[in-house]
Amino acid sequence: MTTSLRIGLAGLGTVGIGTYKILAGQADMLRDRCGRPLEVVAVSARDKSKDRGVDLSDVRWADSVHAMARDPDLDVVVEMIGGADGDAYDLVRDALDHGKHVVTANKALIATHGVELARRAEEKSLTLAYEAAVAGGIPIIKSLREGLVANKVSRIIGILNGTSNYILTTMEETKRPFEDVLSEAQALGYAEADPTFDIDGTDAAHKLSILTSIAFGAEVAFDAVRCEGIEQISPLDFQYAAEFGYRIKLLAIAEEGEGGLLQFVHPTFVPAETPMADIDGVYNAVVVEGDAVGRTVYEGRGAGEGPTASAIVADIADVARGQAQPVFLTPVAKLQPYRQGDFDARRGKFYLRLSVKDRPGVIAQISRILADRDVSIESILQKGTEADGAVVVVLMTHQSSEKAIADALAGIEALDDVMQPSCRIRVMEL
Numbered sequence: 001m002t003t004s005l006r007i008g009l010a011g012l013g014t015v016g017i018g019t020y021k022i023l024a025g026q027a028d029m030l031r032d033r034c035g036r037p038l039e040v041v042a043v044s045a046r047d048k049s050k051d052r053g054v055d056l057s058d059v060r061w062a063d064s065v066h067a068m069a070r071d072p073d074l075d076v077v078v079e080m081i082g083g084a085d086g087d088a089y090d091l092v093r094d095a096l097d098h099g100k101h102v103v104t105a106n107k108a109l110i111a112t113h114g115v116e117l118a119r120r121a122e123e124k125s126l127t128l129a130y131e132a133a134v135a136g137g138i139p140i141i142k143s144l145r146e147g148l149v150a151n152k153v154s155r156i157i158g159i160l161n162g163t164s165n166y167i168l169t170t171m172e173e174t175k176r177p178f179e180d181v182l183s184e185a186q187a188l189g190y191a192e193a194d195p196t197f198d199i200d201g202t203d204a205a206h207k208l209s210i211l212t213s214i215a216f217g218a219e220v221a222f223d224a225v226r227c228e229g230i231e232q233i234s235p236l237d238f239q240y241a242a243e244f245g246y247r248i249k250l251l252a253i254a255e256e257g258e259g260g261l262l263q264f265v266h267p268t269f270v271p272a273e274t275p276m277a278d279i280d281g282v283y284n285a286v287v288v289e290g291d292a293v294g295r296t297v298y299e300g301r302g303a304g305e306g307p308t309a310s311a312i313v314a315d316i317a318d319v320a321r322g323q324a325q326p327v328f329l330t331p332v333a334k335l336q337p338y339r340q341g342d343f344d345a346r347r348g349k350f351y352l353r354l355s356v357k358d359r360p361g362v363i364a365q366i367s368r369i370l371a372d373r374d375v376s377i378e379s380i381l382q383k384g385t386e387a388d389g390a391v392v393v394v395l396m397t398h399q400s401s402e403k404a405i406a407d408a409l410a411g412i413e414a415l416d417d418v419m420q421p422s423c424r425i426r427v428m429e430l
């Protein structure tokens with residue numbers, strides 16, 4: 001008789017319960033596909049008495065994550081608690097140290113401690129898998145590690161955070177301001193009570209740093225992601241974006257730059273006719289450009305019970321079939337130290353929105369400052385007077401460097417006739 005894979009589930013929230021439902025509800029199908037039963041032997045969460053809407057009476061309750069990590073009856077521990085440190089970290093580290101495979105949905109953990117944990121896993125030939133941590137139900141880790149293994153990747157572009165994408169899509173559709181749409185998203189359960197990591201780009205940066213490591217063979221460098229959130233986007237920006245032929249998305253981009261790698265998360269003007277521009281609401285998408293395959297595009301639900309649990313179970317199935325992979329595709333011992341490229345030298349087009357006093361000569365002053373930094377203007381729009389007597393001036397530049405734009409903006413904002421804050425959005429070209 002084939003032996004079952006004995007599973008411990010730590011965390012019984014949205015993802016944990018979703019995973020239990022699939023493992024219990026699709027047990028026969030999964031047994032046939034994996035060649036052995038996938039059996040949930042133990043579970044753990046904070047509150048044993050909580051009604052979780054599923055029958056867990058046949059499953060052993062582990063009183064702590066420490067007990068689960070040491071449980072000799074488990075082959076694999078699934079961490080669905082969350083957080084870069086604390087119990088989630090302790091559980092994953094201890095489970096590996098006690099010879100158990102680990103599956104996790106935790107991007108903060110992998111982005112922060114991934115290399116160290118991968119080293120522990122690889123030393124013992126154990127699996128540390130995290131498909132659910134990036135882009136939810138989209139099998140992007142599997143695609144990079146398996147389907148695209150033959151490729152040298154030159155660029156990854158992702159919409160990796162469903163909450164911010166939902167907010168941007170709703171702002172564009174309803175012409176309502178950021179704060180208003182964020183409150184509604186919280187009321188509807190699309191945004192957390194504390195949405196900071198979603199809207200300031202941190203969540204997307206965690207995910208990007210993981211993809212970068214796999215795709216470019218470098219150690220995970222979350223701190224090296226240059227990150228801007230969506231807080232400064234106004235309904236006006238969507239209107240101007242449409243006039244120029246673009247939509248606004250929070251993109252996460254990793255690419256080869258001058259002297260090394262560049263990782264960015266920032267709001268971006270995306271050409272309206274491209275697939276990325278059509279990714280709306282809570283959906284995620286990833287574009288991977290490889291030297292042999294060219295451009296590939298992946299799209300799907302980036303979060304939620306079903307999609308996330310789907311990715312977790314895929315990792316569990318790999319463990320059941322004995323399909324261990326190096327954690328970041330390149331074995332940890334051969335990962336390169338992260339080489340930081342030159343952010344200032346990166347070139348592209350920029351959209352600038354300025355609020356200026358309605359006085360003669362202001363536009364001439366702005367144009368002069370831009371020209372002094374070699375920034376040439378592709379188009380300029382001036383719209384009607386606002387209630388405070390200001391006019392909105394919108395500029396689209398030709399190709400310029402990050403440094404030239406930053407210097408020019410500093411000069412422009414120092415002018416007496418320019419009101420704060422101005423807005424700069426990078427423009428994606430294809």
Ligand SMILES: NC(=O)c1ccc[n+]([C@@H]2O[C@H](COP(=O)([O-])OP(=O)(O)OC[C@H]3O[C@@H](n4cnc5c(N)ncnc54)[C@H](OP(=O)(O)O)[C@@H]3O)[C@@H](O)[C@H]2O)c1
Binds near residue numbers: 044047064065081106
């Ligand atoms: N939700 C998504 O759509 C999604 C998508 C992709 C990745 N993820 C990741 O998946 C993980 C879980 O997310 P979630 O949305 O399922 O969170 P959640 O609904 O808040 O559930 C967290 C679970 O962890 C348990 N827990 C907290 N501290 C614990 C501890 N010290 N020991 C044992 N259990 C503990 C909680 O117990 P109680 O229930 O008793 O309080 C709860 O069951 C996170 O890393 C998240 O980033 C989530």
